[in-house]
Amino acid sequence: MSTRLRSPVGENDYVRGPDDAPVTLVEYGDYECPHCARAFPIIEEVSARLGDQLRFVYRDFPLREAHPRAEPAAEAAAWAGEGGKFWEMHDTLFERRADGPAWLDDDRLLEYASELGLDASGLESALEDERYLAGVRASFIGGVRSGVNGTPTFFINGIRYDGSWETAPLLRALEEAAASR
């Protein structure tokens, strides 16, 4: 229903690209969602094509009942963010889906942490203590407030984008938003 992003991009967000970019693309995603996995390389491509024109923000929208590993995965990314490696973990969580169905199991998350040069035991205790859970839940509820009803949901400069997110139409929508600035 709501077509506007009600929680503006702020300091708690994971942001890639310049703050003064003419276009901000916000994605509400879920690391276990196959459609988000399919969107991942598309976002990579439009990011490469737009360069400094684009600021990309990723927010968590894990559907726990349908995707029981989405929430721990989101916590792992937030934990990696503390070590300055949010995007590296984010990319890994989508890319390693290719490894098979258990790619978000706890031991795999710890493995990714080590691969990124982080101390996996830190992640283990963060997951156990659910240290990043509140932040993930806050992102989810923020999404609900903005009318997010599934994943992925995109907002371009604060307006929900309901069009096709194949590379060409998404790129066109982003370029149009940049031009109208």
Added chain:
Amino acid sequence: MSVNSDPNGTSRSHSESGGGQAGGHTERLLQPGTVAPDFTLHSTPDQTVTLSEFRGQPVILAFYPADWSPVCGDQMALYNEILPEFRKLGAELLGISVDGSWCHAAFREARNLQFPLLSDFEPKGEVCRKFGAYRDEDGIAERALFVIDAKGTIAWSYCSPVGVNPGADGILEALEGLHEPAGGEQGQ
């Protein structure tokens, strides 16, 4: 897993609305200010739920076309996740479709749904019709939402195009609106 899982965005199109408004047939629904018609429906093969039993607390009625169809699953799965927020606002959520109670039981179990699904099964669609939320053209419920206040009056209603998951932001806003005017805290 989601309405916008189709990258072509067709499932988000509002072609159903016809009249050019963003929603579905919202104008056909019972409108805010109307007393909600009471009903008793099966929630399981041997249990029933009566709307008036919830007097004293707000109720969300979520009419939906069918168990198992992908968008419905998502809408109900989403509401399942948001249930703690609804309950924080004192509200109960009831899903309603024309599916039978055995079908609902299987659907609830498969999706681990933590709220009742009511069967408007016999006479088919009678409660849906009372709320203006029946689709004569295909014999199923509209994707229609109602927020009913603690006194049993409809505070908000919304009809989404049948293929579009309406999300929950409208429900949350309506529930919060109930707490604003005088009247104090609802029971619960």
